[in-house]
Amino acid sequence: xxxxxxxxxxxxxxxxxxxxxxxxxxxxxxxxxxxxxxxxxxxxxxxxxxxxxxxxxxxxxxxxxxxxxxxxxxxxxxxxxxxxxxxxxxxxxxxxxxxxxxxxxxxxxxxxxxxxxxxxxxxxxxxxxxxxxxxxxxxxxxxxxxxxxxxxxxxxxxxxxxxxxxxxxxxxx
Amino acid sequence: xxxxxxxxxxxxxxxxxxxxxxxxxxxxxxxxxxxxxxxxxxxxxxxxxxxxxxxxxxxxxxxxxxxxxxxxxxxxxxxxxxxxxxxxxxxxxxxxxxxxxxxxxxxxxxxxxxxxxxxxxxxxxxxxxxxxxxxxxxxxxxxxxxxxxxxxxxxxxxxxxxxxxxxxxxxxxxxxxxxxxxxxxxxxxxxxxxxxxxxxxxxxxxxxxxxxxxxxxxxxxxxxxxxxx
Numbered sequence: 113x114x115x116x117x118x119x120x121x122x123x124x125x126x127x128x129x130x131x132x133x134x135x136x137x138x139x140x141x142x143x144x145x146x147x148x149x150x151x152x153x154x155x156x157x158x159x160x161x162x163x164x165x166x167x168x169x170x171x172x173x174x175x176x177x178x179x180x181x182x183x184x185x186x187x188x189x190x191x192x193x194x195x196x197x198x199x200x201x202x203x204x205x206x207x208x209x210x211x212x213x214x215x216x217x218x219x220x221x222x223x224x225x226x227x228x229x230x231x232x233x234x235x236x237x238x239x240x241x242x243x244x245x246x247x248x249x250x251x252x253x254x255x256x257x258x259x260x261x262x263x264x265x266x267x268x269x270x271x272x273x274x275x276x277x278x279x280x281x282x283x284x285x
Numbered sequence: 286x287x288x289x290x291x292x293x294x295x296x297x298x299x300x301x302x303x304x305x306x307x308x309x310x311x312x313x314x315x316x317x318x319x320x321x322x323x324x325x326x327x328x329x330x331x332x333x334x335x336x337x338x339x340x341x342x343x344x345x346x347x348x349x350x351x352x353x354x355x356x357x358x359x360x361x362x363x364x365x366x367x368x369x370x371x372x373x374x375x376x377x378x379x380x381x382x383x384x385x386x387x388x389x390x391x392x393x394x395x396x397x398x399x400x401x402x403x404x405x406x407x408x409x410x411x412x413x414x415x416x417x418x419x420x421x422x423x424x425x426x427x428x429x430x431x432x433x434x435x436x437x438x439x440x441x442x443x444x445x446x447x448x449x450x451x452x453x454x455x456x457x458x459x460x461x462x463x464x465x466x467x468x469x470x471x472x473x474x475x476x477x478x479x480x481x482x483x484x485x486x487x488x489x490x491x492x493x494x495x496x497x498x499x500x501x502x503x504x505x506x507x508x509x510x511x512x513x514x
Contacts, residue, residue: 113365114363114365114366115364115476115477115480116294116364116480116504117453117481117502117503118480118481119296119451119452119453120439120453120454120469120472121452121454121468122439122452123439123454124389125379125385125387125389125390126441128377128386128387128401129375129377129403129439130377130441156308156309157308161309163389167450169325169328171325177325177327178329179329180327181329181330181334182331183331183333184333186334187327187329187330187331188327189328190328216447218447218450220452221309222305222309223303223306223308223309223310224298224309224310225296225297225300225303225471226295226296227450228311245318245322249316254313275309275311279311279312279313281313282311282315283316283318284316
């Protein structure tokens with residue numbers, strides 16, 4: 113057995129090192145329904161978190177583990193974006209398969225000594241509540257923090273609150 | 286996760302000595318999901334995603350960067366001691382004067398036109414990575430009066446499953462600033478902190494040219510092993 117290496121903050125100076133070309137346009141081996149997620153991250157004072165990095169991971173449109181990418185393509189099924197000064201980010205992807213489609217989300221930022229893990233459902237709240245993985249959370253009023261709002265054709269909006277009364281649900285890992 | 290006898294590995298989200306945690310740390314309890322909910326294999330990083338030369342941070346300019354040249358090499362392992370191959374390792378660091386080539390860094394230390402401080406590598410079949418760089422300088426920050434960060438290199442690891450995603454910092458042995466650095470000391474256990482400190486290892490270097498450091502990194506074990514690419 114080996115002992116794990118602890119987490120440390122990403123700090124404020126990661127941008128150029130971790131920036132990928134088309135990091136916000138998720139590649140897949142197959143076709144599917146194009147969707148755009150527009151997100152915004154706010155801190156405990158309601159101020160935008162303008163120096164975060166957001167990564168998403170998801171099932172393919174067919175509901176399978178994304179296949180390996182060819183040549184120098186970005187890894188399939190995976191997005192990496194920075195937040196802008198106003199705390200917003202944009203991810204263009206394909207709708208994941210399954211009854212209650214969601215993106216697995218990791219948030220990194222200065223002031224976060226460890227990533228925050230959460231998920232965002234691209235489905236109505238009633239359908240998200242049918243996800244058997246959620247356990248007791250399926251009945252909780254807090255589940256709505258994980259549900260994106262439809263905002264026009266093929267577009268969803270999602271607000272992440274790191275702290276406060278309407279704090280987003282984050283997962284232990 | 287609920288086993289209280291398990292040693293605490295990572296820092297808490299709220300750590301007042303590191304001021305920036307104050308408004309960013311969640312205050313409500315974290316929610317437990319089934320372990321396999323976060324363990325879908327992948328993402329799979331194609332080997333060609335990274336060019337072979339991206340691991341030499343001293344070769345990005347017209348000339349050699351200033352500072353103490355060093356080779357930094359190590360293995361990426363899971364917690365059963367198995368190598369994690371085809372993992373993406375991305376690093377970033379200040380130059381030898383303690384200045385990042387980043388618009389947000391206002392420290393009054395010179396930029397080095399021959400040093401960007403950015404490198405990438407993919408681990409080989411035995412989990413090895415290797416970088417050629419210069420030793421980063423310490424630098425002041427705004428956390429508290431007279432605050433300086435110890436010398437460090439930022440590491441981002443993207444293994445073969447979401448549980449193998451880690452961002453951390455690598456420190457240098459014998460740095461006197463480690464004892465008073467709130468970011469380093471946010472990791473509660475001394476043994477765990479020591480696993481973020483590299484080891485001087487002369488044979489890892491290049492004789493007559495570069496000093497050598499070893500830094501092995503251990504990530505969680507993935508339940509499922511992805512197919513090779």
